[in-house]
Amino acid sequence: MQANSNATTLTALPYPPERVWRQAFVGAWLADWRERRRDWRVALVLALGLALGASAALLAALDLDRARSARAAAASAESARWAHQGSKNPHSAAHYGVYVFKPLPTLAALDPGVEHFVGTSVWLEAHKQNDMVYRPAADGAGADRQFRLSPALMLQVLAPAAMIFLGFGMFAAERERGMLPALRLNGAPLGAIALARGAVLLCLAFSLSLPAIIAIALVKWRAGALEPLADAGLRTLLFAGGYLVYLATWAALITAASAFASSMRAALAILVTAWTILTLVLPRAAVELAQSAAPLPSMQAFRQAIDDALGMPDDPAEAERHKGQLLQQYGVKTVAELPVNWAGISQLRSEAHGNDVYDRHYGPLFAALAAQDRAIALAGWLSPTVAIGGLSSRLAASDNASHIEFVQAAERQRRLMQELLNSDLAAHPDRNGVKYEAGEALWRSIPPFRFNYAAIDGAQLAVRSLLPLAAGLVFALGLALAALRRLRSGSVK
């Protein structure tokens, strides 16, 4: 029942080894390709894979397009709302606040990463570092939490499965049918044959990603220059390269198992077991076990700690001292006589106190999440699926680190807003019992929130994802070479 049971028959020729090798490679490639074209099972697997891939890509492209337009419309409406809120006290404007929305890069359509499970917008208001809200997952339909259809699922989980279907009989079929002696006798280098067959397998796997590539090109074309990435080109290149290495690792593993196994059934059993462990068990076990690396507090404990620490806006005694200093500095007796607005100064103090409290609490939380990221990445040395998952979501800016990057940028914007509004308030005391009111000029003086994900940290990416991925490929190639050596000189059984 294997999809590939060809026997390549090449006659040993008195040519230089490179030429023999090249000819063997080309001959094996053509023979394999020809045979696969005729095999209905290959057509079935490819048709199913392409249909799924096309659905995944279409859905991803539509989702991204919809989310981007909704966020762009909402961001522009917020910007207009902020500018046209009318005359009011700057502190009222600070409480009115603005919502900011997380931008989505095009690559996030290919690998949505954590996007479905994190909030999409955050309200920037006075005194509070709000959490991001409205997770798309909260509007999800039902019980299925595993294997949400996306191009990343296709490439990380289903493409290797399709490769196993198409390639497990690569050499095992010849051994099982007693054609191994003939393969040895024909003089063609086994390495060339294995490379050719592996390359055909890789081409078939990549054909499954065609719909995703087309969809991404269309989304990119529609998006124009809206990409929120500083280094979109580099990320796209690394993204494609990463998946090439990942699928090549699987091609090498399949070659190794097929050359090593005594029968096709054994080859299939080895590969299905490896696939189950590497793509299903380890990625989930890694994220579960990472909890132990840096335990997270419960939301209740986290919020209680912040509320307790916020307590009073600032130390009342300190506030009194500061007030006394100001009165002395301006030579006046009461706050009302001050040429500055004491309310604004108090708000500045209050915000500084709040910022300090939030930093003290969110800092360790983000550090714990980052520690869990590092712990998860370690599993990339055991499973190429973990490594490519980390690489792909990092490059697509749909990972936890990118999310935190956005959260921190939004918080910086909130603080900037508060600083500008409170400074303006501090500079304008109330006159004759009438509260100071600012207008559109002040609202417009606050720079709009424009967020771009920072350029990729090459060293970190290399250590966490690229090296484990490359090590996986080297290991798989090593296994394939050892298995081919055994195929060449071991027992024909």
Place this chain on the structure above:
Amino acid sequence: MMRTLALVSFDLRSLLRERGTLLLLAAALLLAWYGLFEGTRFQRHAQAAQHAAAVQETSARAAAHELAARYFANPDAPEFAALLYYRTPIDVRGYAFREHVGFAALPALPGAALAIGQADIAPGTVRVRAESMESVRTAAEIEHPARLASGRYDLMFFVVYLWPLVLLTLCASVLTQDRESLRLRSLLLQGVGSARIVLVQVGARALLATILLIGAVGGAALAGGALAADGAGLAALGRWAGIVLLYSAFWSAVAAALCACCANRMSAAFAGFGLWLLFAIVVPAAIDAAARVKAPVPPRERYVQSMRDALDQVNANRSASLARFYDSHPEWKPARTAPGEVSSSVSRLHRAQELERIMGGVEREFALAEQARSSLFERLSTVSPVTLANAAFAAAAGTDHARQRQFIAEVARHQTALRDWFQQAIQRAALGDEQAQCARTCLGGYGFRDFDRVPRFVASPALAAAPALPARAWTLLLWAGVFAALALAALALERRRQRG
């Protein structure tokens, strides 16, 4: 009957003699135990958070009582000189909007550790604020998002996704090995029909393995404290075991059909893996995709914008809407203050109600869209045994979407009662303050010490009741019947071909 028993006994003995079978079962049990461990860890964390919330609520109330006793005994004490009304529980405005600590907790069912289900997305403990449901609607537990995105590794994951692979592997050699070794003809000559071989051997292998799994997991759950060793715990284990048996029956029938159709073990293994991929990944993903396309939920960004528009509208119509409010509640109408001049802390709850009223249409639109998606998903899930199993395990553990929705509905009712209670308290306090103003918070005005009378959330008995075995789980038996019939049909065809 004796012949069947002999067949089963011979088959099981030879199967257990294989080292591979034992290794496979050992690996399966280890993976199942690990899933149970993760489920238990999650559940303990959730329970600890729930307990901490209850402690916080109680101690906040006790601290408020203690502060009220000191303050109302001597309001002029120096320690209260810097008291801010909006930051203290002894002022009803400060208590209602900031200092009141009230949580609503979804009671955990005895089998909660057996399936995390939706519990990591929809938290079981939410803080309820008098002003609005916003804190409930956007509540989330702190989790690494990658854990949510990759899908949890728990017992449910093991049983739904990995256990079928174990069953298919265990059963792939039934009949196919006899065909390969040409032993089938001699068996048939002894009068043992191929249908009996397939059904009996597959059934026995799967049943034995499933009983082993249930025993090992059940024993570990009881011993490790994941399930209480009482009636409720055993009933939860019984429900879980029932679903495992139904689900195993489905995959056993699939294995029987494969063994009936395939000429050798390799083909059976190949086709088995293919069917597993189809049922475990492709069909559920397709259902999810269909639900997303056919029943889209409007983007939440639109919800945010509608809320902002509504808030602007409420602010713009403040005076008129407050006038209407006091017309409908003349008992709270201030004697000297015009509606537009009422302080923001007194009109704040009315403002929240107005916002809710204006947002009603949008809320309904989102709720209907979500409901449409859920019901479409539920209808479609009939064609996916894996989705049915997921839903059944989550429902039996009380970690499903429907129970969470019921919980939120109860919280919403409680929040309405809480808001109404505070509305009354604040309006009466405002009237009292208007009649006898005092410079600082005082009783008869905004002073507050009725902490024990503030409504508290109590889950309905329905939420705490153990669920029955979900009715839809029985659909798995129907699926098993379809594949068993397929197996019999394939064998009948084969017989006819051989005779022909």
